[in-house]
Amino acid sequence: MRDFDAVVFDMDGVIFDSERAVLECWLELADKYAIPNIMEPYLACTGTTMARTREIMMETYGPDFPYDEYAAEASVMFHERYDGGRLPMKRGVREILEYLKSHGKRIALASSTRRQTVINQLRDAKILDYFDEVVTGDMVERSKPEPDIFLLACEKVGVAPTRAFAIEDSYNGIRAAHSGKLRPIMVPDLRPADAEMKELAEVVLEDLEAVLAYLL
Structure with missing residues (x-):
């Protein structure tokens, strides 16, 4: 690992x-x-x-x-x-969360979405309990690409940013994680990784299954 x-x-x-x-x-x-x-x-x-x-x-x-x-x-x-658990989850979500939890790693969420929506969606998908901390856009003054949300997430789980991976799909998210000195992993969604993203991210991977294999 x-x-x-x-x-x-x-x-x-x-x-x-x-x-x-x-x-x-x-x-x-x-x-x-x-x-x-x-x-x-x-x-x-x-x-x-x-x-x-x-x-x-x-x-x-x-x-x-x-x-x-x-x-x-x-x-x-x-x-x-x-609503009600119908939002499709990405491939490999439960597997990577289960692996991290079983190996004693701290797990946080840093989403720009407002808190109640985040909590509802995680709860409906039955994965809320995996997260030690949930930090949302309405808890910080500056949004991504500023690093505030990632720094607060690290603070709440008691881990130095340099000891944390950040998994992101968006350009603003990768910029924020890199600025905060976390280790960004990009899993592109709607936009492929461009030259800037490849430079800022530690690695660009296809999906969360590939992320789990990378962390092993």
């Missing part, structure tokens, strides 16, 4: 296939309301908080863009489809 004390997981796009699910909702809205080029700003929002997402969308489409109305509609669509 590699020498480390903790693993800090992102949630959306790492634990759950939720970024793709939310994207599908926004693509439907884009078609319904003729919103142009939704993919580019949506991808720029991955890994950020709700507040930063709103800023990016308003910067992209201008001050008259009815973001709040569209976001509320997208939220209703998402929850109708995926």
